[in-house]
């Protein structure tokens with residue numbers, strides 16, 4: 118009997134569609150309001166992976182007709198200096214969205230830095246206020262990777278309602294918020310993390326699995342319930358996901374590849390939310 122193969126959830130194609138729509142909205146803002154929607158990217162230090170990710174975000178902005186303004190800060194930047202820099206951007210009417218690239222370095226209080234971003238410019242969905250809105254089902258900006266995952270599920274007509282969703286990972290801008298969004302869609306949500314006992318047995322109970330641990334190939338096919346929907350949100354060096362793709366795709370019904378799954382949706386969501394932020398900022402006071 119030939120092994121079944123899961124259908125791929127193509128994030129590259131869906132991201133392209135979303136970016137095309139964003140580009141139309143950016144062009145309309147520029148034409149009608151004479152305002153070029155602008156994303157500030159803030160990077161502390163020069164970690165090569167972070168430099169690459171930020172460059173990808175800038176390149177996508179350019180392609181969609183958004184302006185990006187880069188703020189490069191030395192690795193030695195203190196929490197107070199970073200908070201100040203984010204305060205300046207938050208007060209600048211020429212900036213509509215702010216992205217502070219994670220991680221910022223261990224000597225910095227990342228929570229304090231995220232919370233220095235004005236909520237109306239928090240297009241990356243990292244502030245405590247955005248998290249609260251997300252958790253309570255209000256309308257704030259979603260964290261970009263979780264928001265992108267929900268868009269992918271919607272596109273592939275996966276309704277989380279009633280599903281047992283297992284999220285492996287509980288980080289502030291990925292695991293934790295994606296669980297909250299899935300709860301908002303009426304999934305039964307279990308979080309697994311470094312203290313979890315019997316991880317394998319919990320993972321194998323998942324109808325919908327979100328892997329967000331940052332450990333290459335951490336989840337293997339035999340852990341996956343046949344027919345499960347598998348979302349690989351892991352980003353590791355060398356573009357390797359948290360899920361061992363070749364074994365997982367023989368068990369899952371739907372699966373995101375790495376690359377070409379969640380990653381492109383993250384960036385497309387960031388751009389879309391920058392326009393969401395710019396529209397009210399440019400029409401205010403008319």
Ligand SMILES: Nc1nc(=O)c2c([nH]1)NC[C@@H]1CN(c3ccc(C(=O)N[C@@H](CCC(=O)O)C(=O)O)cc3)C=[N+]21
Nearest residue numbers: 170217218219220241261352375376377378380381383
């Ligand atoms: N404040 C903050 N917000 C983030 O959203 C954030 C962050 N910090 N820090 C780092 C992670 C990582 N991240 C990725 C975005 C796109 C791809 C992506 O598009 N990857 C491509 C492949 C990359 C390539 O072509 O080299 C793909 O999966 O197809 C991956 C990873 C956002 N992050």
